[in-house]
Amino acid sequence: MSGLGGLLYIKVHPYTGGVTARAMRFHATAPGHPAGGDVSKDPRYLESFPDTRSEIVVPILRGGTAIGGIDIDSKVLDAFRPEDRAFLERVAPQLADIL
Numbered sequence: 001m002s003g004l005g006g007l008l009y010i011k012v013h014p015y016t017g018g019v020t021a022r023a024m025r026f027h028a029t030a031p032g033h034p035a036g037g038d039v040s041k042d043p044r045y046l047e048s049f050p051d052t053r054s055e056i057v058v059p060i061l062r063g064g065t066a067i068g069g070i071d072i073d074s075k076v077l078d079a080f081r082p083e084d085r086a087f088l089e090r091v092a093p094q095l096a097d098i099l
Helices: 018-026 082-098
Strands: 007-011 054-062 065-074
Touching: 018 054, 018 065, 054 082, 065 082
Parallel strands: none
Antiparallel strands: 007 065, 054 065
């Protein structure tokens, strides 16, 4: 991951708001990067860590239903690159098979 300073955590439960809920609702990766690249400035962002500046959320889908998400936060602005997104989108279906 190019998102140095990031924290990886996987949650499996309903989501109610923020960048994560957007990914779950639309079944699509949600990079939390508003103009300027600082996710903490996005009014939809729900803070997990006070020093988070970038976030990417990839839904874990099973049978067309979001059962969880890979949610990575980073202290670095614009931390996540297209290759990070591609990697996480390859991992998510594998997680769906084992969760």
